[in-house]
Amino acid sequence: MKNKTLLFIIPIFLIGVVLGSFGYTKLFANKTNNTNEVTINPTPEISQEENLDTNTDKVVNKNLINILLLGSGGGGHSGGSLSDSIILVSVDTKNKKIGLISIPRDFWFSGHKINEDPSIKDAVTAITGFSVSNYISVDFNGFVKIIDGLGGIDVDIKKSYLDNFYPIKGLENETCGKNNEEITLLHQKYSGFELEKNFTCRYEKIEYGVGIAKMSGENTLKYVRSRHGDSDFGRSRRQFEVLIAITKKVKVEDFDKFLKIVKTDLESSKIKEIISKIENVLDYKISTVQLTDGNVLVSSKSLSGAYILIPKLGINNFISIKAFILNNI
Secondary structure (H helix, E strand, O other): OHHHHHHHHHHHHHHHHHOOOOOHHHHOOOOOOOOOOOOOOOOOEOOOOOOOOOOOOOEOOOOEEEEEEEEEOOOOOOOOOOEEEEEEEEEEOOOOEEEEEEEOOOEEEOOEEHHHOOOHHHHHHHHHOEOOOEEEEEEHHHHHHHHHHOOOEEEEEOOOEEEEEEEOOOOOOOOOOOOHHHHHHHHHHOOHHHHHOOOHHHEEEEEEOOEEEEEOHHHHHHHHHOOOOOOHHHHHHHHHHHHHHHHHHOOOOHHHHHHOOOEEOOOHHHHHHHHHHHOOHHHOEEEEEEOOOOOOEEEEEOOOOOEEEEEOOOOOOOHHHHHHHHHHO
């Protein structure tokens, strides 16, 4: 029984915290989360005046176990110290329900993006209403070590995949033989990925065929991080394939080894307590909630012009978000 519990916990924090905030909408088909519409109160640009949410009600339930999962690029990656993935796992041991709540890194909170918040656990509590007790964080290097520590995994690839623009670590600023004048002109003409396409030496081609593929940590990371070979829905499918592969490979004795790789405030005694409370995870219903501009958020811009996501009901008004989460887990 404890084996089954760990088989759930390990893949969730491995996949969830590394792969990015998108992915959980299609990861489990127990429940959809785009049916609750709210009135849109668009705010095209953020003003200096921000109305703080006065509704501070929290979900207080001794039967809930709320753990925050964080993923970052780590050293050698742009913004490597910031969390690219923010997912709250809420386990209701009484009603046998598990909710996976994904919060986008561009969520605007208290004058900055949430992944820049000095106390991200408190920020998530304010937004969701769920008190966060513990966290688990892993970066790309940690993810690679964990997969390699398993001796690699066998991924059942359902659809062939090709990406001609997977970024090569360390070549992010390579000039690709272009002089300063050429680079300046390109920056004036293009931006974003259209600009990057002019620096092909910064990228490599990755390709995967249908069938069982034995993957190392580095190869698995490429497979689940790649963004330019299909849509976000395709990326979600690839993540699910890796999730299944990890579940089939991981063993209970691997857990202590993983704890040395990740960052967490969970201690062994706390983990044992969680395991005893959860009992058999196969008895649980798993639901997913992804906060997006398709339900309770709207796209906007900060005063500096950065892309951000804000609540449809207004800056720092989390009332509809809390209700949306409760209705969908």
